[in-house]
Amino acid sequence: MPKFTIPKEELECKGHSGCAGCGATLLARYTLKALGPRTVVNVPACCWSVVQGVWPRAALKVPVIDHAFECTGAVSSGIRAALDIKGIEDVNVVGWAGDGGTVDIGLQALSGAVDRGTDMIYIMYDNEAYMNTGIQKSGCTPLYAWTNTTPGGPNGEWNLAPKKRIMEMLVVNGIVYGATVSIAYPEDLIAKLRKAKQIKGPKFIHALSSCPSGWKIDPSKSIEMARLATLTGIFPLYEVEHGKYALSKDLKSKPVEEYLKPQGRFKHLTPEMIAEIQRKVDEDYAALKSKCE
Amino acid sequence: MLDLMTANAAAAKAAMLSRVEVIAAYPITPQTSISEKLAEMVANGELKAKYIKVESEHSAMAALIGASYMGARTFTATSSQGLALMHEMLYWAAGARRPVVMPVVSRALGPPWNIWTDHMDVMGERDTGWMQFFCENNQETLDLILLAYRVAEDKDIMLPAMVIEDGFILSHTFEKVDVPAIEEVDFYLHAFNPDVKVNFRKPRRYGSLVMPDWAMEFRYNNGLAMDRAKKKIVEAGVAFKKAFGRDYCSLLEAYRCDDAEVALVIAGSAAGTAKVAADRMRERGRKVGVIKLRVFRPFPSEEFRQIASTVRTIGVFDRSYTYAESGTICGEVRNSLFSLAKDVHVKGYIGGLGGRDITEADLERIFDDLLAISHHGKVDRDMQWIALRDGSLRW
Numbered sequence: 001m002p003k004f005t006i007p008k009e010e011l012e013c014k015g016h017s018g019c020a021g022c023g024a025t026l027l028a029r030y031t032l033k034a035l036g037p038r039t040v041v042n043v044p045a046c047c048w049s050v051v052q053g054v055w056p057r058a059a060l061k062v063p064v065i066d067h068a069f070e071c072t073g074a075v076s077s078g079i080r081a082a083l084d085i086k087g088i089e090d091v092n093v094v095g096w097a098g099d100g101g102t103v104d105i106g107l108q109a110l111s112g113a114v115d116r117g118t119d120m121i122y123i124m125y126d127n128e129a130y131m132n133t134g135i136q137k138s139g140c141t142p143l144y145a146w147t148n149t150t151p152g153g154p155n156g157e158w159n160l161a162p163k164k165r166i167m168e169m170l171v172v173n174g175i176v177y178g179a180t181v182s183i184a185y186p187e188d189l190i191a192k193l194r195k196a197k198q199i200k201g202p203k204f205i206h207a208l209s210s211c212p213s214g215w216k217i218d219p220s221k222s223i224e225m226a227r228l229a230t231l232t233g234i235f236p237l238y239e240v241e242h243g244k245y246a247l248s249k250d251l252k253s254k255p256v257e258e259y260l261k262p263q264g265r266f267k268h269l270t271p272e273m274i275a276e277i278q279r280k281v282d283e284d285y286a287a288l289k290s291k292c293e
Numbered sequence: 294m295l296d297l298m299t300a301n302a303a304a305a306k307a308a309m310l311s312r313v314e315v316i317a318a319y320p321i322t323p324q325t326s327i328s329e330k331l332a333e334m335v336a337n338g339e340l341k342a343k344y345i346k347v348e349s350e351h352s353a354m355a356a357l358i359g360a361s362y363m364g365a366r367t368f369t370a371t372s373s374q375g376l377a378l379m380h381e382m383l384y385w386a387a388g389a390r391r392p393v394v395m396p397v398v399s400r401a402l403g404p405p406w407n408i409w410t411d412h413m414d415v416m417g418e419r420d421t422g423w424m425q426f427f428c429e430n431n432q433e434t435l436d437l438i439l440l441a442y443r444v445a446e447d448k449d450i451m452l453p454a455m456v457i458e459d460g461f462i463l464s465h466t467f468e469k470v471d472v473p474a475i476e477e478v479d480f481y482l483h484a485f486n487p488d489v490k491v492n493f494r495k496p497r498r499y500g501s502l503v504m505p506d507w508a509m510e511f512r513y514n515n516g517l518a519m520d521r522a523k524k525k526i527v528e529a530g531v532a533f534k535k536a537f538g539r540d541y542c543s544l545l546e547a548y549r550c551d552d553a554e555v556a557l558v559i560a561g562s563a564a565g566t567a568k569v570a571a572d573r574m575r576e577r578g579r580k581v582g583v584i585k586l587r588v589f590r591p592f593p594s595e596e597f598r599q600i601a602s603t604v605r606t607i608g609v610f611d612r613s614y615t616y617a618e619s620g621t622i623c624g625e626v627r628n629s630l631f632s633l634a635k636d637v638h639v640k641g642y643i644g645g646l647g648g649r650d651i652t653e654a655d656l657e658r659i660f661d662d663l664l665a666i667s668h669h670g671k672v673d674r675d676m677q678w679i680a681l682r683d684g685s686l687r688w
Contacts, residue, residue, distance in 0.1 A: 040491055042359060055501035063491040065362050066500030067355060068381055074352030078315065078359030078367075081343035085314045085365055091493075109355065112348030 005187055007033040016059035018051040021219025023210035023226060024125040025051060026183045028060070028096070031123060034193035037062055039092040040079055044106060045069040046098035047132040048125075070105040072097040073113030076120040092197055095122040099140035100130045103164045114173045114202040121196050121203045124166070127211035135214045139164040142234075143280070144273050146265045147214075158268065162280065167206055171240050176201035178240040179248075182208050184227035188237055188248055195239075208235045216264020228259040233285040238292065245291040256281050298470050300434040300463035304370060304396040304456070305330035306470075307438035309340045310478040311394075313368040314485075315360035317345040317353040321375040322408045323460040324398040328370060350375035354382035354393070361391035362499055364490040366442070369393065372460060373400035373414045380418065386453045387422025387515060389500055390489065392445035393453040394438060399561070399612075400460040401647040409648020410460035412561065412613040415589075416621040422515050424454040424522055425590040427560040431468040434458045436539055437587075439473075443482050443529045450518050450525055451487065459562040461648065473537055481536045523591045544593035546585040547600055549575060553582030555606040555663035558626055560586040563610065563651040570656035581660045586622060594629035601630050606638045606667040608659055612645040618675045638672045644679040655680050 011032035018025040024047060032039065042065040043049060049066055052059040067075050072095040080093045095113075097106055102124040110122060129147045130136040136149040141159045146152060150159040167178050177199045181189040189207070196203040210226045212219040229235035233252030238245060256278045260266040269277075298306070304327045308316070316335070318328035334340040343360075347353045350371050357367040371379060376397055386393050397415050401407040415425060426441055428434045434456065441454035458464055491499070503511060523544060530541035548568050550556050559567045564585040574581045584600060584607075586593075601607060607630070611620020619627065623641030630637050642659055645651040659679065666672055 037496075038493060040363075040493075049502055052498060052501070055498075055503045055507065058496075058498035058501070060498070061496055063493060063496045064498040065359060065491070066498065066502075067358060068385055070351065071355035071358075071382070074317075074347060074355035075359035077345050077347070077352075078317065078356030078361075079363055081315045081317075081345050081356070082360035082363030082365035085341070085343045086363070108348055109352045112352055115348070116346060 006030070006190065009033060009036070011037060011061045013059050013061065015053070016051050017053050018047070019213050019219070021210070021212040021222035022051065023183050023208070023222055024048065024127065027125050027207050027209055030183070030186050030189050031193055032060065032062060034190040035092045035094065035197055038090050039094055040065065041094045041096050042067060042072060042075045042079060043096050044072045044101045045132070046101050047127070048096060048098070050132060069101055070109055072101060072106050072122065073109030073111070073118070076122065077113050077116055077118045080119050093120040095120055097122070097124055098132070099124055099126040099128060100138035103139040103166045111173055114170060114175055118202050119200050121193070121205060123205040123207060125207050125209040127209045127214060129214050131211050131214045143277060144266070144269055146268060152268055167204065167240065170204045171243055174202070175204045175240070176242060177203040178206070180206045180208070180235065180237050182226045182230055182235060182237060183210070184223050184230060185237060192239065214265070217262060221262060225259065225263065228254065232256045232259045233281050234259055236285060236288055238288060245288065247289060247292045252285055294472050296470055296472050297467050298431060299326070299465055299467055300428065300431040300458040301326040301398065301465070302330060303431045303435040303470050304438060304458065305334065306472060307435045308368045309334050310473065310475050311366065311439060311442050311482055313340070313342055314365040315343050315345065315357065316368045317347045317356040318369050319347050319350045319353050319371070319375060321350070321372045323400060323464045324370045324372040324375070326464070327396060327398070350379045351382055354379045354386060357393045358382065358386050358389055358391050361393060362491050364485065364487060366485040367391070367393045368395070370396045370398065372398045373402055376414045376418060377402060380421070383418055383421035383423060388511070390451040391453060392442070392451055394441045394445055395453070395455050396434065396438065397455045397457045398460045398464045399457050407647040408460065410462055410612070411646045411648065412457070412611070412621070413646070415455065415457050416613040418455070419590065419621065422452065422519070423590060424452055424519070424588070426454065426456045426588055427586060428456060428458045428463060429562060429564045429585060431463055431470050432539070434463060435470055435472065436533065436537070436541065439478060439482055440526070440529050440533055440541055444522060444525050446485050446487065447525050448488060450522050451489070452515070452518050452522065457561065462562045477536060481532065519591045523593065526588060541587070543596065544588040544591070545596050546587060548583040548585060550582035550584065550600055550604055552580055553604050554580040555608065555660065555667050556582040556584050556600065556604045557608040557610055557656070557659060557663065558584040558586055558622060559610040560589065560622060561612060563612065563645060566651055566653055567610070567656050570653045570660065573653065573657060574660050579660065579664060581664070589622065592625050592629070597626055597629045598633065601633055601637045605636060606663050608640050608642060608663045610642045610644065610659065614643050614646065620676070623676070638666050640666060640672050640674070641676040642679050643676060649680060
C-alpha cells in the first residue's frame with residue numbers, strides 16, 4: 001500500500017464560503033499543511049476576502065490580516081519587520097493574493113518587497129482573471145480567453161494579450177526562490193512550500209488555481225483541468241533557485257486542445273487560434289527547458 | 294535639554310524618544326528630512342527600530358498596518374501628494390484600529406506644482422477616522438507626537454493620529470526646543486502592548502468581511518472612540534504638564550478671549566502670528582482674542598459653544614478651501630454654533646494657500662473686519678479670500 005505523504009493536520013476549517021470546486025481553497029489547505037500553524041497570512045482584496053467567511057467566523061486556524069488590493073508586498077514587509085524587531089524568527093510570513101492583486105494592482109508593492117529582501121512566501125493563486133468581482137480580464141488571463149471585459153463580439157475582442165511573465169519579472173527582480181505549483185500535484189506542492197519555508201528572503205509561488213465559475217467548467221473537473229494545464233505544457237511545474245531554473249517534472253505530453261476544449265471560456269476558439277496557442281506553448285516550453293539545462 | 298532644531302528634526306527626535314519600533318517612509322518635500330534623520334538614527338544605533346524603505350506612501354501605511362497588527366509601535370511621515378496617495382490606507386488604519394502616529398508636513402496639492410504649506414492635504418483626510426493635531430511651533434511638534442502616541446494607543450481609543458506641522462514655516466525653520474530625556478518620556482509613554490494583535494495561540498482574522506447587519510456598529514464604535522478621545526487628550530495633556538511642564542490641557546487654546554468682543558479661530562503656525570496681531574489690537578484698545586485650534590479631530594464643539602457664550606463674533610481663518618461657501622474649519626465651527634446661530638456671527642476667511650504669507654497686517658485687517666461685524670450686528674458675507682493679488686483683490 002502506498003504511503004500517504006500529505007500531512008494530516010488541517011488548518012483550513014470545513015465550511016468556508018468558496019464556490020464548489022474552487023481550486024484556491026484546496027491550495028490553501030495544502031499550503032497550510034506544508035507550513036504549519038506558526039504562519040501569519042495576509043490577504044488583499046480577492047476571492048479569499050470572501051472565501052474566509054463573514055465576521056465573526058473565520059476559515060483558517062492561523063492568524064489572517066486582511067487589507068486592500070495593492071498592499072500584499074508592503075504588508076508582508078511590515079509584518080516581517082515587526083517580527084524581526086521583536087526577535088521572533090520561527091514565523092512564516094505569507095502573502096496570499098490573487099493574480100490581479102499580484103501582477104496588476106499589487107505589482108509595485110510586490111516588486112518593492114522583493115527589492116527590500118523581505119523574508120516572505122508570496123503565493124499568487126492564479127485563477128486567470130478578476131474572479132471575485134465576476135470574471136474580468138487581468139494580466140494573467142490567457143490568450144484568447146473570454147471574460148466579461150473581453151467578451152468577443154463581432155470584432156473578436158477576446159483577450160488579445162498573453163499572460164504576464166510574472167515569474168521571469170520576479171527572478172530578475174531578485175527573488176531567492178520561485179516555484180510553480182498545482183493542486184493536481186499536491187506532493188510536489190507541499191515539497192516546494194516546505195523548501196520555501198527553509199529559505200530566507202523573498203520567495204514567490206505561482207499556483208494555478210482552477211475556477212469552475214470563471215472558466216466555465218463543471219466543479220467536478222477542477223483538479224482534472226489543473227492537471228491538464230500541466231500535461232499540455234501550458235502550466236509546467238518548475239523551480240527557480242537564485243536565478244537557476246529546474247523543471248520539476250517533464251510532463252508535457254498532450255495537445256493544448258484537450259485543456260481548452262472542455263472550458264466554456266475557450267469555446268469560441270477557432271482551429272487557427274488553437275494552433276497559435278499550441279505554437280506559443282511549444283515555444284515557451286522549449287525556452288523553459290533550455291533554461292533548465 | 295534646550296536645543297536649536299527644525300520641526301522636522303523635532304519630529305524625528307520625538308519618534309526616537311517614543312522608541313518607535315517600525316518605521317516605513319518614502320521621500321517627499323518638505324517631509325523628507327524626517328525620514329532621513331530617522332534613517333541616520335537607526336543606522337548609528339541611536340534608535341533600535343526596523344526601517345522599511347517602501348516604494349510609495351501607500352505602501353508605507355500598508356506596511357505599518359501589518360507591523361502594528363504584530364504589536365509594534367509604528368511611525369511614518371508624509372506631505373501633500375504622499376498623503377493623498379495614502380488616502381485609502383488611512384481609512385484602513387483607522388478602521389483596523391491601528392494607532393499609527395504620523396507627522397504630516399502640510400503642503401499644497403498640485404496642480405499647479407507647489408511645495409509650500411497649506412492645509413488642503415490634511416483637510417482632505419478629515420473623514421478618514423484619524424485624530425488630527427495642529428502644531429503652532431517646533432516645540433509643539435515634538436510634544437504633540439509624544440502626546441499623540443499616548444492617546445492613540447490608549448485601550449479605550451486605538452485610533453491613528455496625524456500631527457500637522459506647516460511645511461517650511463516650521464519644517465525647515467530652526468527654533469529653540471526643549472527636548473526631554475528619554476527616561477522621562479518612558480515614564481510618560483509606556484511600551485505598546487495592545488489587546489488586539491496577532492496571537493498564534495488564539496488565531497483570529499483581522500479586517501474581516503462584515504455584512505450590513507453589523508457594519509454600522511463597527512463604524513459607530515470608531516465614532517465612540519473618537520468622542521472618548523476628547524477626554525483622553527485632555528488627560529494626556531494634564532499628565533504631560535506634570536511630566537514636562539508644558540500645557541496641552543485643552544483641545545484648543547483661547548488666547549485673550551475672556552473679555553474679547555471678537556475672536557479669530559486659526560490653526561497651525563499662523564496662530565502665533567495671530568496672537569501677535571491680537572496683542573497689537575489690544576494695545577490699541579480693541580478687545581480681540583485668538584482661538585488656536587490644536588485638535589481638529591476630534592472636533593472641540595463644546596469648547597466652541599462655551600467661548601461663543603461670551604464672544605459673539607467669531608472669524609475663522611482657513612488655510613484650505615472646500616470649493617463651497619466655507620473653509621473646512623469654518624464649516625465645522627458654524628456647525629457647532631448652529632444652535633446659537635441667532636446670537637452669534639461667524640465669518641470665514643481663506644488665505645495662506647500654497648505658501649502665501651499670512652502677515653500681521655492681514656490678521657489685523659481681519660480683526661477690524663470682525664469688529665465692524667460686531668458693531669453692525671450683521672455678517673456682510675459668509676466667506677472672504679484675503680491677500681489676493683491686485684485685479685482679483687476682493688478685500
